[in-house]
Amino acid sequence: MSGIEALVTHAAAGPVGAEALRTTRAWSPDDWAAAVEGLRTRGWLASGPELAFTAEGKEWRSAVEAATDRLAAAPYIALGRDGCAELRDLVRPWSRSLVTELMPWAAARLKD
Numbered sequence: 001m002s003g004i005e006a007l008v009t010h011a012a013a014g015p016v017g018a019e020a021l022r023t024t025r026a027w028s029p030d031d032w033a034a035a036v037e038g039l040r041t042r043g044w045l046a047s048g049p050e051l052a053f054t055a056e057g058k059e060w061r062s063a064v065e066a067a068t069d070r071l072a073a074a075p076y077i078a079l080g081r082d083g084c085a086e087l088r089d090l091v092r093p094w095s096r097s098l099v100t101e102l103m104p105w106a107a108a109r110l111k112d
Contacts (some may be wrong), residue, residue, distance in 0.1 A: 004032065004035040005038060006053065007035075008034065008035045011051050012045060012053055016034070018051055043056050043057070044057030
């Protein structure tokens, strides 16, 4: 799966709209449409104007998310609960600065 196809599945699965994801990643409408069509050809997205998974697409997306979660967990397991809390405390000012500078529209939604 390509990066743009992964992004299309993210749009189909989540609360962030396709247009917001496409434009903030600078994908052209033609590239986006080709990715959508490729996923429909595989049988993972239903036809129609909205991005919606087929039953096969939902199963596939769930399997990918589970594998991603499993593979990404090792560093956090190694740090433990206290280490993760410390890491969050250390990087929070940095991440807030990045969001404020690069994504001002999202800064108001930040929580402490």
